[in-house]
Amino acid sequence: MFEALRPYWYPVALSEEVPADKPFATSLLGERIALYRAGPKVVALRDLCIHRGTPLSLGWVDGDQLVCTYHGWTYGATGACTRIPSLAPGRPIPPKAKVDGFQANEKDGLVWVALDDPKEPIPTWPESEAPGFRRLWTQFHWRANAARAIENVMDFAHFPWVHPGVLGDRSKPVYPDIEVKTTANQIGYVVDDEATNAIRTYTVTLPLTLHMHVARRAGGGDAARNITSLYFIARPIGERETQFYFGLARNFALDQPDEIFAQRNREVTEQDRRIVEAQRPEELPLDLSAELHLRGTDAAQVEYRRALKRLGVAWAGAVDA
DSSP states (O other): OOGTTTTTTTEEEEEEEGSSSEEEEEETEEEEEEEEEETEEEEESSSTTTTTTTGGSSEEEEEEEOOOTTTTOOOTTTBBHHHHETSOOTTOOOOOOBBOOEEEETTTTTEEEESOSSOOEEEOOOOTTTOOOOEEEEEEESSSHHHHHHHHHHHHHGGHHHHHHTTOTTOOOOOOOOOOOOOOSEEEEEEEETTTTTTEEEEEETTEEEEEEEEEOOTSSSEEEEEEEEEEEEEEETTTTEEEEEEEEEOOOSSSSSHHHHHHHHHHHHHHHHHTTTSSSSSOOOOGSSSOTTTTTHHHHHHHHHHHHTTTOOOOTOOOO
């Protein structure tokens, strides 16, 4: 059921969550993964010892190898078993003594994994390491479909109702129509938001990443120099379980604690979570006739659903024509 989503990069941990001395357990698209550091490199192996099915993440790191805590079987960065302590001297390690490995990389303070050969590079967050910007991450666990989570961020028409006084104004619920531009793997559009006096530029990178560039207007109407860059990635754990990464980079208020901005991220995301977790059907419908859409404000979401369907995405829990 996840075949169409496997050949893409997803974050599976913050870089700081993977220490040098022990493995870290995570999961992606139904796969349990053990991460560990082999020197400067992050390694991702299936979190299951081939011997007796013990999670390798319960073990420890020995140099550039991972040791299973049950019988001491040791695995290298390729997943091949390099040592079986109970094996009699002179007896070779069985050729089948290996676990699956996955491609892993680090970028923007995240550890990324692709379960199959990736069709696209890791998505780009332009302001993540740009001079003059400071980056912070918050992350959240949602009992919700990953595509529902990303579409919620795409949907600016909910701002006055879910985030009144923060991102929207209920006395100004009408937004201008948007022009949606689609390339091979991206959907882009711009919202001139009168309620918050901001210009929001959205770039959705398929299948589950969104970059939002927010420029506040100055008194004269021009975009201000103060830029907020928001970055959202949904890691699908299962069809109805998601780890939601919320990145924020800013080039202003650098003397203020990051916690001020992290707390706002948490408050806004909690307002969204209770809505998205309650949506039915749980999986984002890819049959456009399943829900009603409005011309203008829903244009980007309609294109997103079409794009996911073109990728071959199909939910096991849904029936789409």
